[in-house]
Amino acid sequence: MLRYTLMRLGILVGCFVVVWGLVYSGIAPRGLGSSNGMWIVLLSLVLSAPISYVVLRKERDRASVQIVERVDRAKANLNANRNQEDDAVDEAARAQGQAS
Template identity: 75%
Template sequence: MLRYTLMRLGIFVGCLVAVWGLVYSGVAPRGLGDSNGVWVVLLALVVSAPISFVVLRKERDRASAQIVRKAESLKANFEANRSQEDSADDAARAQEQAS
């Protein structure tokens, strides 16, 4: 998961540098008034999103599989704890009824 996040951040930074270069060279519009910094960041986000979607497909699938495995493990642990608590509760009730 960390690898995917760092790769996505790397693509965004690369797009940010490229967009900044295009804006300051005059190829891309500068935005309105003092909004130049925000314009560059938003444009970099818009450009990096589809690039990340296509380029990081395999890494995203790996991260997704890792999350699914972790969720299944947590669910199994929860079920084991719940059944253990149920057994302890049943034993306590049986002992209570025997007294």
């Protein structure tokens, strides 16, 4: 998951550098007034999203498999804990029933 996040951040930074170069060279339009920095960030985000979607497809699938495995392990651990608690309660009830 960290690898995917870093790769996505790298694509965003790359888009930011390219957009910054295009804006300051005059090829891309500048923002209005003092909004130039915000314009560059917004344009970088808009450009990096579809690029990340296409380029990082395999990495995203790999990350989702890892997440599913973690969730499955957590569910299995919760079920195991529930079963242990149920067994402990059953044993306590049987011990109390035999003592009476």
